[in-house]
Amino acid sequence: MTLSVQRIGSTLRRAGIAMAVLLAAAPLAACSDEGKLVLHSATGDYNFNVEVVDTPESRAQGLMYRQELADDTGMLFDFKGEQPVSFWMRNTFIPLDMIFVDAKGVVKNIHVNARPHDPTGIPSDGPVQFVLEIPGGRSVEIGLKPGDTMEHDRVGAPAAN
Numbered sequence: 018m019t020l021s022v023q024r025i026g027s028t029l030r031r032a033g034i035a036m037a038v039l040l041a042a043a044p045l046a047a048c049s050d051e052g053k054l055v056l057h058s059a060t061g062d063y064n065f066n067v068e069v070v071d072t073p074e075s076r077a078q079g080l081m082y083r084q085e086l087a088d089d090t091g092m093l094f095d096f097k098g099e100q101p102v103s104f105w106m107r108n109t110f111i112p113l114d115m116i117f118v119d120a121k122g123v124v125k126n127i128h129v130n131a132r133p134h135d136p137t138g139i140p141s142d143g144p145v146q147f148v149l150e151i152p153g154g155r156s157v158e159i160g161l162k163p164g165d166t167m168e169h170d171r172v173g174a175p176a177a178n
Contacts, residue, residue, distance in 0.1 A: 054093060054149070055168040056116075056124075060160035064089060065151065069171070071095040080150055081108040091151035095171055099144035106135040112153025116161065117141040122172035124165045127156050147171070 056063045066089060070076050076094050080086070096102060099120050106113070115128040126142040130153040141148070149167065 051170050053169075054091070056149075056159060056161055057166045057168065058160045058162065059165070063159045065091050065149075067091045067093040067149070067169075069093045069095060071097060079104075079109070080111070080113065082110065084110055086111055086113075086152045088152055088155060091149055093169065093171075094148040094150070096146050096148075099146045101141055101144055102148060103138040103140040104131075104148060104150075105138055106131050106133055109133055113150045114153055114156040115139055116149040116151065116156060116167070117145045118147040118149060118167045118172075119144070120146040120173070122167045122169070124161065124163050124167060126163055127161060129157055130154055 051069045052066055054065045054067045056065065066087075068091075070079065070092060071094070076096075079094070080092050094102075102117070104115055109131075110133050112130045112133060115131055117125045117127070119125055125145055128139045131139055147167065147169075
């Protein structure tokens with residue numbers, strides 16, 4: 018009888034430890050990875066590692082003063098709702114492609130190779146929620162066109178205030 022009580026106790030302890038591990042890991046599994054983004058074009062699916070900026074301060078800073086940007090990286094600006102936006106390249110040292118995207122993830126327009134230090138405004142062609150900045154010329158390399166789509170955890174998600 019003692020042996021079976023010990024066996025049951027040991028089994029319960031192992032089950033308890035396993036449950037604790039699962040419960041601790043559950044919130045991590047539920048968390049999304051906002052640093053990942055996919056652009057879908059006629060030539061394929063292209064993964065990017067992105068930095069998400071969604072406050073007035075972080076959007077104002079953007080990619081200013083950066084000296085380089087790898088081919089598979091970028092910055093995703095989230096305006097938390099659709100609106101007309103305009104960007105410039107003041108204090109930006111590298112050419113960038115600006116991809117203007119609506120709340121559903123549809124690419125509305127693309128500005129290719131924005132010139133470093135140019136203070137001229139680069140507007141969206143209508144309301145957008147997102148602007149993705151990637152290295153200059155990269156959108157041409159991957160064949161991205163208006164009407165293509167962007168996949169990211171924030172696309173289609175309710176706007177957080």
